Amino acid sequence: MNQGVIKDKLEKKAWIYLPDTYTLSNYFKQNDIVELSKVCKNYRTQLKSRVLKRLNINTRTIKLLNIHSMSNRHEHEYIINSLRLGFAESFHLVRQVIIDIGFSNKFACDFFVMFPKLSNIKIVSYLYYDINDLIRTLRSLEQLQHITLNSEFNYANPLLDKDYYNFFYPLKTIKISTYSRIYNEMLPLHIIGTSFINLECLTVVNNRILSKLSNGIPSLLYVEFCQNYQFDLTELNNFISNNLQLKQISISDRHLDEKVINSILNLKNLYKLEIIFSRSEINSFNTYIENYSIKHFIYTGYGFIRYNNAVYDILKMCKNLNVYQVSDIKCYEDSMREEFPYQSHRISIK
Incomplete structure (x- = not known):
């Protein structure tokens, strides 16, 4: 436990043992810790980085921002403008983003460029965005390690294989969900193979990917098999038997x-x-x-x-x-x- 001392200006009172914010959060509500931070500079610094570490964009966020627009385009503009005001000089503190609204390619470009230190992105919504455009936008995020996507993928373009590879290769987590009718099509994920030495967590969506990894991928620790797809059970057994580190x-x-x-x-x-x-x-x-x-x-x-x-x-x-x-x-x-x-x-x- 981190310890510190709080003294008032007259030094008549002091807190000898000052727990870190993680320990305090086990005993106090967030509002109480925020109030405490007002009298403790150290807590203000810790809380700012903790509070801003994860950003959720969903319908509740839109309500809290008091956005009432009938147009998705204007709604997205209001979100971007509100974030620019609210996160002024603090964009670098955001490490994880969870998006649970439909969004356009333009919104993605405007949104992700604001947060250069993102390491974890989770996109829950299927709507609007194009996976190829999204990859072009996200590849500038040098610290990105984990990505979760729901997407109705465009069929993979062989001309973009290098882009797919360069984007997915550094990642530790690749969790993908898409519509069952395109499971057997060529997807951007088809470039994933045993050379992906950073990959620790993966959603396997079809037999093509399963077959490429069935001889073993030593870095892989966590795997989920798409539940709506019927895998070849012989290939599946080979995959499990050859990945004893799971x-x-x-x-x-x-x-x-x-x-x-x-x-x-x-x-x-x-x-x-x-x-x-x-x-x-x-x-x-x-x-x-x-x-x-x-x-x-x-x-x-x-x-x-x-x-x-x-x-x-x-x-x-x-x-x-x-x-x-x-x-x-x-x-x-x-x-x-x-x-x-x-x-x-x-x-x-x-």
Whole structure:
């Protein structure tokens, strides 16, 4: 814990032990810490960088900015102008941006140029923007490391392969979501391969990418498989078997068979496993490998009690499980409590 001393002008009073802002935030509301910062220059400095570190652009932000425009173009102009006023001389403090509104290519150009130190960008909205134009805009951000995109991609232009490569290659996180009807098309992501030595977190969206990485990509630690796409299970099993360093996997039930699940259980470094159940029934697996590395199991699905046999098969093999996170408490109460009681596992309801 960082310690400091606060004294008033007459030096009659003093705080001998002054926790850092992170510690204080565990005990006080943000407003209280802001009030405290008014009498402590050190806190003002810390709070400014913390408060401005992450910027959310969503409908709530627009309301807070008191923007009432029927035109997207004017709305975007008001947002840009408000940010220029509000962040004057502080643009460099913003490290993460989360955008949950539709925006145009012009808005992207005007917006991202203001924040030169961005390292993490998450775009939730599918609307308006063009992925190729966005890449041209973002490639000037030298500190960008993590990107999450929802986009209806334009089909990849082979003439832009060098641009795609130069943009994606330095990134540590590439999480992409797009419409299922274009999963099998050539996407900008098709340039991702085993040479991406910086890549730690990836969304695999089709068999083309899976095949390129199935022999192993040593830097990759976290992977999620697009749940609405049907992967080749042989290729998927090869991918998992050849990436023994994986620490976290998110996978749909439609991608599971006996070989795949046993390959997952065979991973010695896997800490978190998320299985997204979408089918009303799954046959039991012949699981024969005990796993001692999985500490956190996430089970998402709603009310399909019959598939719990498959969950049992997997959970029984996780010998050091600490957290069982379930999206539907009724499934737990009806059929999982006896097998996995509260006393033995911490239950988190998502």
